[in-house]
Amino acid sequence: MAKKRRKSKPTTSKKKSGSLKLSKKDKVILGSLLIVLSIALFFSFISYYFTWQEDQSLLTEFTNRNAEASNLLNKFGAAVSHFFMYQGFGLASFVFPILLAITGLYLFLGLEGKSLWNKWIWGLIGVIWISIALGFFAIEQPLLGGLIGYEMNDFLQDYIGKIGVFLILIFALVVILVRLFNFSPEAIGNYFRERRATVKDEFKPVTVTSGEVELNLETKPDSEVKIDTYTHKKDIPPLNTEAGLDVNLPKEEPAIDLEVSKVAEEKEEATIKADKLVKDFGEFDPKLELGNYKFPTLDLLDPHGVSGGITINQEELEENKNRIVNTLKNYKIGIAQIKATIGPTVTLYEIVPEAGIRISKIKNLEDDIALSLAALGIRIIAPIPGKGTIGIEVPNKNASIVSMRSVIASKKFQNAEMQLPIAFGKTISNETFVVDLAKMPHLLMAGATGQGKSVGLNAVITSLLYKKHPAEIKFVLVDPKKVELTLFNKIERHYLAKLPDSDEAIITDNTKVINTLNSLCIEMDNRYELLKLAMVRNIKEYNTKFKARKLNPNDGHKFLPYIILVVDEFADLIMTAGKEVETPIARLAQLARAIGIHLIIATQRPSVNVITGIIKANFPARIAFRVTSKIDSRTILDTQGADQLIGRGDMLYTQGNDVTRIQCAFVDTPEVAKITEYIGSQRAYPSAHELPEYVGEDSGTSLDNDIADRDKMFRDAAEVIVIAQQGSASLIQRKLKLGYNRAGRIIDQLEAAGIVGPFEGSKARQVLVPDIYALDQLLQNETK
Numbered sequence: 001m002a003k004k005r006r007k008s009k010p011t012t013s014k015k016k017s018g019s020l021k022l023s024k025k026d027k028v029i030l031g032s033l034l035i036v037l038s039i040a041l042f043f044s045f046i047s048y049y050f051t052w053q054e055d056q057s058l059l060t061e062f063t064n065r066n067a068e069a070s071n072l073l074n075k076f077g078a079a080v081s082h083f084f085m086y087q088g089f090g091l092a093s094f095v096f097p098i099l100l101a102i103t104g105l106y107l108f109l110g111l112e113g114k115s116l117w118n119k120w121i122w123g124l125i126g127v128i129w130i131s132i133a134l135g136f137f138a139i140e141q142p143l144l145g146g147l148i149g150y151e152m153n154d155f156l157q158d159y160i161g162k163i164g165v166f167l168i169l170i171f172a173l174v175v176i177l178v179r180l181f182n183f184s185p186e187a188i189g190n191y192f193r194e195r196r197a198t199v200k201d202e203f204k205p206v207t208v209t210s211g212e213v214e215l216n217l218e219t220k221p222d223s224e225v226k227i228d229t230y231t232h233k234k235d236i237p238p239l240n241t242e243a244g245l246d247v248n249l250p251k252e253e254p255a256i257d258l259e260v261s262k263v264a265e266e267k268e269e270a271t272i273k274a275d276k277l278v279k280d281f282g283e284f285d286p287k288l289e290l291g292n293y294k295f296p297t298l299d300l301l302d303p304h305g306v307s308g309g310i311t312i313n314q315e316e317l318e319e320n321k322n323r324i325v326n327t328l329k330n331y332k333i334g335i336a337q338i339k340a341t342i343g344p345t346v347t348l349y350e351i352v353p354e355a356g357i358r359i360s361k362i363k364n365l366e367d368d369i370a371l372s373l374a375a376l377g378i379r380i381i382a383p384i385p386g387k388g389t390i391g392i393e394v395p396n397k398n399a400s401i402v403s404m405r406s407v408i409a410s411k412k413f414q415n416a417e418m419q420l421p422i423a424f425g426k427t428i429s430n431e432t433f434v435v436d437l438a439k440m441p442h443l444l445m446a447g448a449t450g451q452g453k454s455v456g457l458n459a460v461i462t463s464l465l466y467k468k469h470p471a472e473i474k475f476v477l478v479d480p481k482k483v484e485l486t487l488f489n490k491i492e493r494h495y496l497a498k499l500p501d502s503d504e505a506i507i508t509d510n511t512k513v514i515n516t517l518n519s520l521c522i523e524m525d526n527r528y529e530l531l532k533l534a535m536v537r538n539i540k541e542y543n544t545k546f547k548a549r550k551l552n553p554n555d556g557h558k559f560l561p562y563i564i565l566v567v568d569e570f571a572d573l574i575m576t577a578g579k580e581v582e583t584p585i586a587r588l589a590q591l592a593r594a595i596g597i598h599l600i601i602a603t604q605r606p607s608v609n610v611i612t613g614i615i616k617a618n619f620p621a622r623i624a625f626r627v628t629s630k631i632d633s634r635t636i637l638d639t640q641g642a643d644q645l646i647g648r649g650d651m652l653y654t655q656g657n658d659v660t661r662i663q664c665a666f667v668d669t670p671e672v673a674k675i676t677e678y679i680g681s682q683r684a685y686p687s688a689h690e691l692p693e694y695v696g697e698d699s700g701t702s703l704d705n706d707i708a709d710r711d712k713m714f715r716d717a718a719e720v721i722v723i724a725q726q727g728s729a730s731l732i733q734r735k736l737k738l739g740y741n742r743a744g745r746i747i748d749q750l751e752a753a754g755i756v757g758p759f760e761g762s763k764a765r766q767v768l769v770p771d772i773y774a775l776d777q778l779l780q781n782e783t784k
C-alpha cells in the first residue's frame with residue numbers, strides 16, 4: 001500500500017508538469033524557443049551589467065525606432081534585464097535563463113518531466129535567497145540584490161534587525177542544503193575523514209621504511225609475470241595453425257557458453273518481467289471473472305435428524321458381546337480382552353484371543369461365527385491390519401444416518417489442504433473420512449443396485465462443489481440412465497464441460513461418450529504439451545507458474561482447471577461400445593493424473609467383463625457398496641467383504657492394500673437440487689467449459705472393412721442376424737456361444753460390411769440386408 005501511494009505521487013506531478021498535453025513536434029518547437037529565449041536572456045543580463053547606466057534613459061522610449069540601446073539585445077535586452085536585474089532579483093536573475101534552458105532541453109529531448117517541477121521550486125527559492133543575501137551584504141549595489149532584495153532586507157530589518165536577517169539567511173541556507181543536497185553532520189564528518197585518509201595515503205611513500213620498500217619490490221616481479229604470460233600468448237597462434245583441429249575446439253566452447261548465457265539471460269529477463277507484472281497487477285486470479293461467486297452454504301444441507309454423535313445402546317452392546325464370547329467359546333476360542341468401537345452403522349468388536357490361539361483358526365471359522373451371531377452384515381477381519389487383534393463388525397440395530405452436512409462441516413474437511421478433497425462419510429470409529437481425488441487418482445465405484453451408489457456419487461460431487469470455485473474444476477458428466485445426474489444441468493455454465501457442438505452438457509447418448517472420451521484424450525495431449533513448454537511436471541506446478549505470470553498467454557498458456565469425468569453407468573457403456581470406450585478410458589486413466597483429469601466410474605454390474613483387467617489396473621482407488629456375491633466383491637476389491645455389507649451407503653474403500661469400512665454420507669436429491677439451484681442462480685460464464693473438438697475418423701466410423709481380418713464366425717454371425725432381423729451382439733453371443741468382446745467385434749465388422757446399421761443406443765441395430773439370398777449376393781460381390 002505504502003509503495004502504491006509513493007508511486008502515485010510522481011504521476012500527479014507528471015500530470016502537472018505535462019498538463020499542456022503537447023504533441024512531440026510541439027514539444028520540440030517550444031523547447032527550442034525556450035532555449036533560444038534563455039540564451040537571449042543570458043546575454044542581455046550579462047550585457048546589462050555593463051550597459052545598464054547608459055541604457056537607463058532609453059527605457060521609456062521602447063517604441064522609438066531611432067533610439068538604440070547598448071545592450072547586446074538592444075532595447076528588448078535593456079528592458080527585460082532592467083525588469084529582472086534592477087527591479088527584480090539582481091544577480092539571482094541568472095537563475096531564470098538557467099531554468100528556462102533546462103525546461104527547453106526537457107521539452108526538446110522529450111524527457112520525462114518528473115523532476116522539472118522540483119527544479120523550478122528550488123530555483124525560485126534560490127532566487128529569493130540569493131537576492132536577499134546579496135541585498136544584505138551589498139546594500140549599496142542595487143544590481144547585486146535587485147530592488148526586491150533591497151526592499152525585502154529593508155522590510156525585515158525594520159522588524160528583526162540586521163542580526164535577525166543574518167540569522168534567518170543562515171537558517172534558510174541550512175534548510176536548502178539539507179533538503180536539496182541531503183547534507184547531514186555525518187556526511188560532513190565522513191567527508192572529512194575520507195579526505196584525511198587519502199591525505200595520509202598520499203603521504204605514505206614519503207615516510208617509507210626499509211620493510212615497506214621490500215613489499216614494493218615484491219609486487220614488481222608479479223607484474224612482470226603478467227607481462228610474460230601475455231607475451232607468451234602471442235606465441236600461441238603459429239602453434240595453433242599447425243594443428244588445425246585444435247583451433248576449432250576453443251572456438252566452439254565460447255559459442256556454447258554464449259548460448260547458455262543467452263538462455264539464462266532470457267530466463268532472467270522473463271522472471272524479471274513476471275515479477276514486475278506480479279508487482280503491478282498482483283498474481284493472476286483465475287476466480288476473478290466470477291469474483292462474486294458465493295460457495296453454497298451449509299444450511300442448504302439437511303441434518304437428517306442427527307443432532308450429533310451416535311446414541312449408544314448399552315443393552316445392545318452387552319448382548320452382542322456375550323454372543324460373541326459364547327460363540328467363540330463353542331469353538332474353544334478363549335478371549336483375553338474385548339473392546340467395542342461404535343460407528344454410525346456398525347460396531348467393531350475388537351478381540352484379543354487368549355495366548356496360543358491361532359488367528360487362522362478364527363479365520364477358518366468366519367462363516368460359522370457369522371451364522372452363530374445371526375446378523376446380516378457381519379464382517380470378520382482377522383487380523384486387523386497393523387494390530388494383532390481380530391475385528392468383528394456387527395451392524396447396529398438402529399443405524400444413524402451420516403449427513404452430508406456433518407461431514408462438510410467437519411474440521412477435517414474444512415481444513416483439508418488437498419487439491420480435490422472428498423468427504424466420503426465416517427469411518428467405523430466415527431471419524432470423518434476425507435481423501436484427495438488428485439492422489440487416488442481415479443475412482444471406481446461399484447455395488448448392486450439400490451445400495452447407495454448414486455448417493456455416493458452425489459456426495460463426491462457435493463464435496464467438490466463446497467470446496468472448489470467454478471474456475472478451478474469442471475465436470476464431464478456421463479449419465480446413460482438419463483435421470484441420475486440431470487440436476488447438475490443447472491450448474492452447466494459454472495461447473496460443466498462439454499463438446500463444442502453438443503446442446504446438452506450432461507451426456508446421455510453413448511455415441512457421444514466416445515467422442516467426449518476422445519476429446520478428453522486430445523485435451524490431455526494438449527495439456528502435456530503445455531506442461532512441456534512450461535517445463536513443469538504437473539498441473540499444480542503449471543498453475544502456480546501461470547498465476548505468478550511466468551507463462552505468457554500469447555504462447556497458448558492458460559489456467560487449467562481440473563477436469564473430473566463422472567460416468568454413472570459404466571457397464572452400459574462398455575456393453576454397447578466395448579473397446580471404443582475401454583481404450584480411451586484406459587489411456588486417460590494411465591496418463592491423465594499429472595494434467596488434472598480424473599475419472600470417477602460407477603457401475604452396478606461388477607462383473608469381469610465390465611471391470612476388466614485394464615480398468616482395474618488403472619483404478620487403484622475403489623469403492624464397493626453392497627454386492628450380492630463374494631465373486632463380485634473380489635472383482636471390485638480383490639477381496640471379499642462387500643457381500644457382507646448392509647447396504648444403504650455402507651461401503652468399503654481401498655486405495656491399495658487396506659480396506660476401510662465407511663458409512664457413506666447421505667445427501668438426498670432435494671439437497672442436491674437446492675445446492676445446484678443456489679449455484680445456478682448466480683452469475684455464470686457465458687457457456688459451459690469447451691472441450692477440444694473431436695472429429696471421428698471417416699465421419700464417425702472407425703470401422704475396419706478388411707475381409708482378411710474378419711472373424712472366422714463372421715459369416716455365421718451374419719446369417720444369424722439376417723435370419724432374426726435383429727442386429728444385436730447378445731443374439732450372436734447366445735446363438736454362437738461367443739464371448740461378449742468377440743461378439744462386439746463381429747458386430748463392428750458387420751457394420752463395416754454394411755450388413756447392420758450404426759449403433760443406436762439401447763435399441764438393437766437395424767439390419768440392412770433383408771434375407772439370406774441378399775446376404776450371399778453382398779458377400780460374393782465383396783470378393784470380386
Ligand SMILES: Nc1ncnc2c1ncn2[C@@H]1O[C@H](COP(=O)(O)OP(=O)(O)OP(=O)(O)O)[C@@H](O)[C@H]1O
Binds near residue numbers: 402456649664666667
Ligand atoms: N449413505 C446413505 N445413508 C443412508 N441411506 C442411504 C445412503 N445411501 C443410499 N441410501 C438409501 O438407499 C437408497 C438407494 O440409494 P441409491 O439411489 O444411491 O442406490 P443406487 O445404488 O444408486 O441404485 P441404482 O443403482 O438403482 O441407481 C436411497 O434412496 C437411500 O434411501
